[in-house]
Amino acid sequence: MTTHREPTPRxxxxxxxGTDITxxxxxxxxxxxxxxKGAEDVVLLGIHTRGVHLARRLHARLAQITGxxxxxxxxxxTMYRDDLRLKPARALEHTEIPPGGIDxxxxxxxxxxxxxxxxxxxxxxxLNDIGRPRAVQLAVLVDRGHRELPIRAxxxxxxxxxxxxxxxxxxxxxxxxxDAVLVGDRDFASRSSQAMxxxxxxxxxxx
Amino acid sequence: MKRHLVSTADxxxxxxxxxxxxxxxxxxxxxxxxxxxxxxxxRTVVNLFFEDSTRTKTSFEVAEKRLSADxxxxxxxxxxxxxxxxxxxxxxxxxxxxxxxxVIRHHASGAPARLAQSDWLHGSVINAGDGTHEHPTQALLxxxxxxxxxxxxxxxxxxxxxxxxxxxxxxxxVARSNVHxxxxxxxxxTFVAPPTLLPIGIQNWPCEVSYDLDAVLPKTDALMMLRVQxxxxxxxxxxxxxxxxxxxxxxxxxxxxxxxxxIVMHPGPMVRGMEITAEVADSPRCTAVEQVANGxxxxxxxLYLLLGGATLADSPRTESVETAQ
Numbered sequence: 001m002t003t004h005r006e007p008t009p010r011x012x013x014x015x016x017x018g019t020d021i022t023x024x025x026x027x028x029x030x031x032x033x034x035x036x037k038g039a040e041d042v043v044l045l046g047i048h049t050r051g052v053h054l055a056r057r058l059h060a061r062l063a064q065i066t067g068x069x070x071x072x073x074x075x076x077x078t079m080y081r082d083d084l085r086l087k088p089a090r091a092l093e094h095t096e097i098p099p100g101g102i103d104x105x106x107x108x109x110x111x112x113x114x115x116x117x118x119x120x121x122x123x124x125x126x127l128n129d130i131g132r133p134r135a136v137q138l139a140v141l142v143d144r145g146h147r148e149l150p151i152r153a154x155x156x157x158x159x160x161x162x163x164x165x166x167x168x169x170x171x172x173x174x175x176x177x178x179d180a181v182l183v184g185d186r187d188f189a190s191r192s193s194q195a196m197x198x199x200x201x202x203x204x205x206x207x
Numbered sequence: 208m209k210r211h212l213v214s215t216a217d218x219x220x221x222x223x224x225x226x227x228x229x230x231x232x233x234x235x236x237x238x239x240x241x242x243x244x245x246x247x248x249x250r251t252v253v254n255l256f257f258e259d260s261t262r263t264k265t266s267f268e269v270a271e272k273r274l275s276a277d278x279x280x281x282x283x284x285x286x287x288x289x290x291x292x293x294x295x296x297x298x299x300x301x302x303x304x305x306x307x308x309x310v311i312r313h314h315a316s317g318a319p320a321r322l323a324q325s326d327w328l329h330g331s332v333i334n335a336g337d338g339t340h341e342h343p344t345q346a347l348l349x350x351x352x353x354x355x356x357x358x359x360x361x362x363x364x365x366x367x368x369x370x371x372x373x374x375x376x377x378x379x380x381v382a383r384s385n386v387h388x389x390x391x392x393x394x395x396x397t398f399v400a401p402p403t404l405l406p407i408g409i410q411n412w413p414c415e416v417s418y419d420l421d422a423v424l425p426k427t428d429a430l431m432m433l434r435v436q437x438x439x440x441x442x443x444x445x446x447x448x449x450x451x452x453x454x455x456x457x458x459x460x461x462x463x464x465x466x467x468x469x470i471v472m473h474p475g476p477m478v479r480g481m482e483i484t485a486e487v488a489d490s491p492r493c494t495a496v497e498q499v500a501n502g503x504x505x506x507x508x509x510l511y512l513l514l515g516g517a518t519l520a521d522s523p524r525t526e527s528v529e530t531a532q
Contacts, residue, residue: 079246089516092232129241
């Protein structure tokens with residue numbers, strides 16, 4: 001990175017825009033149908049917050065492709081995090097498991113950014129208490145590397161090589177008014193949780 | 208949120224709503240096959256009960272176990288307290304054993320506050336009922352039950368809802384905790400009791416007072432019946448039990464005067480035939496059993512919010528973390 005010693009941090013620049021994100025979601029939906037042989041027993045579970053929005057979009061696209069309603073749910077992993085004691089207790093988000101449950105199903109976890117892998121580890125622990133899926137797969141919009149656990153994604157929107165100094169921000173119209181993926185130096189993105197995760201004194205889990 | 212839960216007067220509206228919303232999420236857990244979360248693994252919670260209690264103690268214990276905390280039950284009977292040990296020495300002992308939180312019920316009003324203000328214990332103190340002072344988790348579960356029936360949904364409060372609390376207000380810690388919490392949440396509280404069972408200084412409480420139950424019933428969204436606490440009564444507060452039930456007891460005729468949507472609540476234990484008839488207690492409008500179930504969710508929420516995260520606001524350790532960031 002050329003910005004390494006610069007006194008002023010580089011402003012965030014856009015790596016994916018709205019149409020890119022739509023295209024990526026469509027491609028992942030097709031990959032799911034192809035690899036899950038028609039997505040018969042698929043259950044989509046979005047991880048809060050932006051994973052839920054992405055799962056909803058994936059769900060709509062899958063319905064168009066297959067002509068069937070794929071069960072859709074949400075998963076809050078707060079109680080399973082490994083960094084709970086590093087911050088004051090956080091508010092819980094809503095966990096909603098589809099009425100059919102997840103036993104014997106192919107659960108596809110959906111998240112926005114795959115980083116340390118700790119969120120996914122927590123999600124796998126949460127699933128363990130909810131039921132016994134046939135298999136669990138992972139779909140992410142962005143894989144930014146720097147894994148701290150042996151976890152990989154099955155469906156990746158974009159591989160984005162980054163340095164730990166950088167912060168990846170995913171913005172989705174459902175919560176941020178606009179669809180975009182931005183990469184910038186973390187000093188620029190004090191609101192981004194990934195930025196905090198890069199700090200040695202701070203928690204390592206991207207939210 | 209503060210580090211301790213001693214009084215509902217300490218809770219801001221945001222704190223109270225955070226607890227209710229967290230409890231709403233945790234209530235889902237009771238429908239699952241594995242009713243357990245790993246959140247408080249490795250934390251030790253001591254249930255320090257100087258006074259008899261089945262409901263509250265069991266409820267706390269279930270909540271603690273569902274959050275995977277290590278639970279130690281310490282009751283005054285059969286412990287060194289019966290040999291004359293002071294509260295301070297008991298607390299120092301628990302501190303030496305590494306208690307992360309103490310759930311305390313004590314017959315003396317103010318015992319939990321004393322424990323929270325002292326440096327005998329470094330963990331959180333949760334008041335599970337002290338004398339005739341407060342019982343915050345009971346008020347929280349009452350508010351939770353009311354919200355579910357009257358204004359359901361996360362982030363909602365009880366603004367404009369009319370709550371009538373009937374009975375032995377003088378000896379009731381439930382009434383005290385409820386009046387603070389319900390007012391914080393925007394509800395209007397009316398107490399109905401014989402004048403002898405109202406505490407001195409009630410005119411300074413944020414509530415209305417009435418001596419006529421029948422007049423208040425049609426304007427009530429939630430009716431809370433309190434138990435007449437005979438064990439705390441050392442004087443004649445009313446002439447006969449029969450007279451009390453006729454004027455302040457809940458029966459089928461009075462239930463018909465309530466609005467269609469109103470609920471009848473009771474913190475338990477109920478004395479059937481005294482403050483409530485079996486007809487009312489067994490009717491679908493009575494939420495007594497539901498309140499017990501909600502109690503577990505509320506206590507889980509309180510334990511999680513006090514113990515689940517980093518050390519909380521008023522402890523010195525958090526400040527150093529904040530300056531480091």
